[in-house]
Amino acid sequence: MIELDRVSKRFGPVTAVDDLSLVVRPGHVTGFLGPNGAGKTTTMKIILGLDAPTSGTALVGGRPYGTLVRPLRQVGALLDATALHGGRTAWVHLLSIAQSNGIGRRRVTEVLRLTGMEAVAHRRVSGYSLGMKQRLGIAAAMLGDPPVLMFDEPVNGLDTEGIGWIRVFFKELAAEGRTVLVSSHLMSEMAQTADHLVVIGRGQLLADLSTAELIARSAHHDVLVRSPRAAELAALIAARGATVTPQPDGALAVTGLAAADVGDEAAAHGIAVHALIPRQASLEQAYLDLTGESTDYRGADLASAADPASAADPASAADPASAAEGTPTR
Amino acid sequence: MSHAAASTPPAPAPATAAGRPPSAAERPPSVAVRARDVLACEWTKFRAVRSTYWTLLVAVATPIGFSAFIAFALSSGPAKGPAPDPLLPGLLSLEYAVLAVSVLPVLTFSSEFSTGLIRTTFAAIPRRRVVLAAKAAVTGAVTLAAGEVVAFVSFFATQAVLHSHHQGVSLSHPGVPGAVLADGILLCVCALLGVALGAIIRHTAGGIAAAIAVIVLPSLTVVLPVPWNDRIGRFTLLEAARQVTALHPGTTSFAPAISLLVLLAWPAAALLAAALLITRRDT
Numbered sequence: 001m002i003e004l005d006r007v008s009k010r011f012g013p014v015t016a017v018d019d020l021s022l023v024v025r026p027g028h029v030t031g032f033l034g035p036n037g038a039g040k041t042t043t044m045k046i047i048l049g050l051d052a053p054t055s056g057t058a059l060v061g062g063r064p065y066g067t068l069v070r071p072l073r074q075v076g077a078l079l080d081a082t083a084l085h086g087g088r089t090a091w092v093h094l095l096s097i098a099q100s101n102g103i104g105r106r107r108v109t110e111v112l113r114l115t116g117m118e119a120v121a122h123r124r125v126s127g128y129s130l131g132m133k134q135r136l137g138i139a140a141a142m143l144g145d146p147p148v149l150m151f152d153e154p155v156n157g158l159d160t161e162g163i164g165w166i167r168v169f170f171k172e173l174a175a176e177g178r179t180v181l182v183s184s185h186l187m188s189e190m191a192q193t194a195d196h197l198v199v200i201g202r203g204q205l206l207a208d209l210s211t212a213e214l215i216a217r218s219a220h221h222d223v224l225v226r227s228p229r230a231a232e233l234a235a236l237i238a239a240r241g242a243t244v245t246p247q248p249d250g251a252l253a254v255t256g257l258a259a260a261d262v263g264d265e266a267a268a269h270g271i272a273v274h275a276l277i278p279r280q281a282s283l284e285q286a287y288l289d290l291t292g293e294s295t296d297y298r299g300a301d302l303a304s305a306a307d308p309a310s311a312a313d314p315a316s317a318a319d320p321a322s323a324a325e326g327t328p329t330r
Numbered sequence: 331m332s333h334a335a336a337s338t339p340p341a342p343a344p345a346t347a348a349g350r351p352p353s354a355a356e357r358p359p360s361v362a363v364r365a366r367d368v369l370a371c372e373w374t375k376f377r378a379v380r381s382t383y384w385t386l387l388v389a390v391a392t393p394i395g396f397s398a399f400i401a402f403a404l405s406s407g408p409a410k411g412p413a414p415d416p417l418l419p420g421l422l423s424l425e426y427a428v429l430a431v432s433v434l435p436v437l438t439f440s441s442e443f444s445t446g447l448i449r450t451t452f453a454a455i456p457r458r459r460v461v462l463a464a465k466a467a468v469t470g471a472v473t474l475a476a477g478e479v480v481a482f483v484s485f486f487a488t489q490a491v492l493h494s495h496h497q498g499v500s501l502s503h504p505g506v507p508g509a510v511l512a513d514g515i516l517l518c519v520c521a522l523l524g525v526a527l528g529a530i531i532r533h534t535a536g537g538i539a540a541a542i543a544v545i546v547l548p549s550l551t552v553v554l555p556v557p558w559n560d561r562i563g564r565f566t567l568l569e570a571a572r573q574v575t576a577l578h579p580g581t582t583s584f585a586p587a588i589s590l591l592v593l594l595a596w597p598a599a600a601l602l603a604a605a606l607l608i609t610r611r612d613t
Contacts, residue, residue, distance in 0.1 A: 048453045051612040066456045069358045077453055083446030085379065092378040100371035100454040102359060140450065 001026055001179055002047055002148060007056035009042055009203070016042040017053070018203035024181050026147065029174045031194030031211070032183040035291050039203035040183040041079065044150055048077055060148055072101040076141030077150040081133040081157070086126030090117055090136050093125060098143050111139040116165075130157025138166075148179040155189055167193045187287035201291045214286050222255040223262050226275035233271050237262060251275070365464075368455055372464040376438070376472070385434040389517065390476050392430065393423035397484035398491050405495035416492055416499045417509050420484040421575045424513060425568060427480060428520045428545055435469045435524030436537035443532040449613050458608045466525045466601060470518050477517030485510045505577055512574045512590070519567070519597050520545055526600035529608055544596070557582070564589070567596045 002024040009017040017039045024030045034040050045051040047058045049065035057064065060075050068074050084093060094108045112118045115135040120128070125136065134157055141149055151170075155163055170193055174180045184190050190197060190211075197214055199207040207214070224247070227233045234244045234252055242257035254262055259278040266273045359367075376382055400419035442448040455461050485501070492498035499506055524541045531537040548566035552559050563569045564583040573579050573589035584592065 045449070045612070048449075049456050050449050050452055068456065069364070071456055072454055075453075079449055079453075080446045083450060085375070085441060085445060085447055087379045087381070088375070089378070092374060096371045096374040096378075097450060097454050099374055100368055100451075102363065102367045 001061060002150075002181060003059045003062075004043070004047070005057045005059075007043070007046055007053045007058055009039075009046060009051060010054045016203050017046065019056070020200065020203065020205055021056075022198055022205060022208055024179055024198070025196075026179040027174055027177050028196045029170045029180045029182060029194045030196045030198060031190035032181055032198050032200070033187060033190055033287065033291075034183075034185065034200040034206075036185055038185075038200045038291075040185075040200065041152055042203075043200070044077065044079060044152055044181075044183065047150065048075070048079075070101040070144070072097070072103065072144030072146060074144070074146050075148045075150070076144055076146040077152075078134075078137035078141045078154055079150075079152045081130065081137040081154075084125045084128075084133060084136070087124060089122050089124055090128075090139075091121045093136065094140055094143065097140055101144055103143050107143060107145070111142045114142060115139040131159055131162050134158055135162070138169075147177070148181075149173060150181045150183075152183045153185070154182060155184065155186075163189075187284045191284075199287065199290050206290050217286060221278065221280040222253045223257065223259045224275065224277040224279055225252045225254060225262055225266075225273060226250070227252075227266065227271055227273050229271045232269070233266055233273075236265050236269060236271075240265065253279075365460075368460055368464040369467060371454075372438075372461075372468045376468050381437070382434060385430055386472070386476055388430040389427045389434075389473075390480050393420075393427040393480050394483050394487060396423035396426055398487040399423075401488040401491040405492055405497050415576050415578055416489065416497060417485070417506070417513070417575060417577045418572075419488045419492075420481060420510070420513050421516070421572060423484055424477070424480060424516050425571075427477075427517060429542065431473055431476075431517050431521055432524050432541040432545065433538055435473070435521040436528040436531075436541055437534060438465045438469055438525055439528030440532060440534040440537045443528075443613075444534060452613055459605050462525075462529055462601070462604055462608055465529075466522055469521050469525050473521035474514065474518040478511070478514035480517070481510050481514035485513075499577065503577075509575045509577055512571075512586075515593070516571050516575075519571075519593055522597035523567075523600050526597065526604040529604040530600070544600075565592055567593060 004020055004022050007017055007020045008015065020039070020043060032040055032043075042051060046053045047060060047065060060068070065071060065075065088096075090112065091108065094111065095105065098104070098108050109118075112121050115138050117132065117135050117139055120132065125133065128136065134154055138151070138154065141151065154166060158166060170180050170182060174195075182190070182194060194211055196210050197207065198205070209217075222245075225233065225237075230246070230250055230252055234246065237252070237254055237257060238244050240257060240261070242262075243255045245253040245255075247253055257265075259276050263273060263276050397419045400422050404414045404419060439448075442451055451461055452458055489498040489500070501507060501510070520541070523544060524537070527540045527544070528534075528537045531540055545567055549563075549568050551563040551566060551569075554562060560582040564573070569583065570589040570592040573583050574586050574593055576586075579586050579589075583589065
């Protein structure tokens with residue numbers, strides 16, 4: 001369990017973490033979300049005793065991190081996978097960390113196997129890909145077999161197969177009753193891994209809720225229809241009590257009628273349908289709605305349409321609301 | 331190809347902590363055990379890097395060769411005034427080794443700060459002064475051993491050259507063993523200073539520059555007008571080292587015992603400053 005009680009951290013005039021209180025519970029993968037610069041890493045560093053909070057307290061398992069004896073047996077953390085000495089091998093890197101906490105060589109071998117790194121264990125880390133460094137960082141976090149684990153952006157640099165592996169891995173860790181806190185700036189990533197979400201922006205807590213709650217909160221779904229006889233179809237659908245919103249590109253957004261019923265209605269009147277897309281408001285959109293006011297750095301309107309995460313998702317890509325919200329906040 | 335192996339890990343099976351009783355039940359290890367653990371960690375890091383061996387090779391080989399060369403130069407030069415101190419070549423050559431040895435200790439901290447590895451280190455060992463002590467102990471022990479090897483080998487090489495010019499002394503001569511032993515301390519003193527400066531400055535280039543500046547620049551006090559050159563100069567690290575290691579110490583400076591304290595005060599002060607700063611700063 002990780003407990004933050006009114007933690008603030010100021011760097012000169014900049015407030016990185018602002019009166020943040022939260023409890024990260026065991027048995028869940030908790031996604032720690034926020035735009036770049038929201039204070040995720042700083043918060044994790046405060047939990048690990050690396051940064052001193054300006055005010056407030058951070059406890060791990062009920063104790064301040066600095067008072068832990070052999071802390072790696074209590075907390076495992078991956079902050080920055082590239083924080084390595086290039087001249088050392090994975091084996092030496094892990095061995096030195098293990099030795100500092102009285103952890104044996106056998107465990108070093110175990111975590112190398114656990115992360116699929118045995119084959120490269122005796123190569124210098126300067127030759128590793130980012131994905132391999134991430135695995136090495138996860139191996140280091142697992143050395144003490146700790147009940148609390150924290151990972152800062154662990155998915156960066158992993159290939160598709162690695163991402164799949166890491167999701168299952170985190171879920172297993174949580175299923176074993178461990179506390180797992182995983183940060184990311186990508187909602188789409190967290191939606192598939194985390195069952196609880198903590199969202200921060202500009203150092204402030206924006207939301208602390210289960211993934212299911214966030215989905216429910218963002219539940220607005222509709223059906224996108226394209227037809228050469230859109231106007232006729234719109235009238236027919238509206239006659240059945242559904243709401244039809246013509247889209248700028250000529251398509252129709254239908255709410256209140258299922259996709260199958262829209263299709264049947266068109267078929268019954270011999271109207272060709274070129275596209276029939278049930279759309280669900282994505283978590284990505286719900287996340288953007290939450291953090292929209294708190295993004296420190298944002299591009300012009302185009303940027304949100306070009307965002308690969310939302311482009312992959314028909315709902316948010318087609319939703320002009322995300323672009324409309326792209327007004328700079330400063 | 332080993333890449334293939336890295337990208338196909340086995341199914342996740344981290345099930346070792348499941349249902350484990352809280353580790354508060356474990357008896358906390360004794361201070362001695364924890365100290366041994368941290369020393370083992372730092373020793374592993376120290377010996378696993380190639381630059382360690384290159385630096386030590388330079389630090390050992392250069393002064394040994396250099397001392398014989400200086401001895402030859404001193405003894406074969408035109409004789410004017412009293413014969414030079416027979417132990418001077420050994421020390422002068424060590425002063426060159428100091429430059430090589432200044433780099434390695436600075437890196438023990440600065441390389442971790444510049445890569446971010448220091449966060450891993452401090453997360454594993456939250457008592458940061460313990461980290462400072464362990465790095466100082468490992469680096470200090472290795473450089474002390476290297477320094478003594480250099481001091482004694484240089485001594486024998488130097489005296490072999492000087493003997494042929496009838497200027498040498500033997501190890502059994504009164505005062506010689508102590509002076510040669512003291513010679514060997516110089517590398518260690520500078521190494522500890524480097525460890526401390528690495529922890530204070532946290533950048534490799536800055537740390538090395540500072541180490542060399544602190545060790546060498548104060549020697550410029552020799553250009554001050556008499557008697558201030560000696561009055562201030564006797565507090566400098568290298569001048570103190572010369573007093574401690576000379577067979578016939580100069581009379582314008584401190585006695586060798588006081589000079590030894592001056593010599594040791596430099597790394598002590600730097601380590602103290604590092605110990606004060608290391609717990610106060612965010613990483």
